[in-house]
Amino acid sequence: MTHDTIRHVRLSTATLPLATPISDAKVFTGRQRPMTEVVFLFAEIRTAEGHEGIGFSYSKRAGGPAQYAHAKEVGELLLGEDPSDIGRINTKLLWAGASVGRSGVATQALAAIDVALWDLKAKRAGLPLAKLLGAHRDSVRTYNTSGGFLQASIEEIKDRATRSLSDGIGGIKIKVGLPDSAEDLRRVTAIREHLGDDVPLMVDANQQWDRATALRMGRRLEEFGLVWIEEPLDAYDAEGHAALAAALDTPIATGEMLASVAEHERLIATRACDVIQPDAPRVGGITQFLKLATLADHAGLDLAPHFAMEIHLHLAAAYPREPWVEHFDWLDPLFNERLETRDGRMVVPDRPGLGVTLSDQARAWTTDSVEFGAA
CATH class of the missing domain: 3.30.390.10 (Enolase-like, N-terminal domain)
Structure with missing residues (x-):
């Protein structure tokens, strides 16, 4: 041979x-x-x-x-x-x-x-990469983040959310973590009212709350039926995240800023999140991501990889538990192909490999x- x-x-x-x-x-x-x-x-x-x-x-x-x-x-x-x-x-x-x-x-x-x-x-x-790895599904639940940043007004976020849903995206994530927590709550209230109770909604504080603020805001946010609260605390505060996850009904998500499997191991060992959010380009690639995914599945965690949907769609499709994949349209100009979204899910392409060309x-x-x- x-x-x-x-x-x-x-x-x-x-x-x-x-x-x-x-x-x-x-x-x-x-x-x-x-x-x-x-x-x-x-x-x-x-x-x-x-x-x-x-x-x-x-x-x-x-x-x-x-x-x-x-x-x-x-x-x-x-x-x-x-x-x-x-x-x-x-x-x-x-x-x-x-x-x-x-x-x-x-x-x-x-x-x-x-x-x-x-x-x-x-x-x-x-084979598509998902099939090579051993896919559990041919499409993955998807949510949009790129329309929910803090420089956008509430009306802009509403309009973008409506367009995302009409484009077949299933959930909406918006940013929080402003110095004025009342404004955060005002924005979340407005978007939840716009979407209705049945559309999955997530919020992301990008590590900007201290422990007391995160607990107080977490309790205020319980009424909105969120899929998760993301990065409420500093990315390396595993103990703080664990205490928050234990205190709240709303799931806690974190992990995107960690840059190795070893750093994620601490999140998993301390039960610091309900939803783990590794980023394959940040942790060293697919080889390292697969090691991390095995640990996360063994611990019973849900998975929602961060950014880079062109890679993470395949990895999420191969995760045993029903995951989420983050939809960003920022990278569209880099590739000749587009990923398909319909009925709230992102479809694994049938093209070999990642299915993208520069x-x-x-x-x-x-x-x-x-x-x-x-x-």
Whole structure:
């Protein structure tokens, strides 16, 4: 038996401009500036037999150049490897950059490569990634976040929510965490009244409450029948989240800001959430995400991966418990394909791999690239 080998690797970084500056609670508390762009790291891998895979990672506000720099340092080590040996390759690259650790920028840089290898593996099998992993369903409940940011007025959020629901999206998430909690409650009240009681509604405080405020607000929010309250506390306050989850009927969701499986293990061990929200590009790719998903399922947690629906749709479809996937239209210009939503769910595409290819616009937004091996 002959084994295919990796012959060519292309790494590139591209900057996606946002049509409108985006603000969540971190802006209103003075900790961040409005977000105007997202920086992407793309990995494109080709084998000697002509198979190709694409993966990506991303950074908001800062860190994109660092991800790209680290990927460039280790990218050449992929040449000559059997692309099927994803776990071994992942370990090899982790050790190549051991001095910068196994979290944060280091693992986020490797995530783009790891995702590309899984995309390639599924394409070689002629299967959508969800099917390669072992899908439990062909579509996943989906909710929209991109219309509910704090720079938008209540009327704007209502209009966007209505459009989302008409486009086949099943739930609506809005941002909270303003310095004036009364305004948060006013916005939630208005959106719940607009949607009615039957539409799933989530809120996200983006880590801006202290423990006392989170408990007080959590109790006030119970009446709205929310699917969850997201990131009420600092992402690393596992004990605070656990106490809140025990005190409230409304489920607690968190995890998107954690950058390794080890950090999520603490959430799981302390029962710090009811809904865990890992982000594959942030934790190191699909290989690491699958480890985390096994732990989460064993603990009986629900799953709602953060952002990057092009990747997370497949991973959510392979989770044993009925999950949610987050719908963002921000990334649409980067890819030639669109994901379908209908009847409140996002449909797993029947195209092999992730089912996406880079658009000409993504190429135009590329600011730098490097290649290893024979093209």
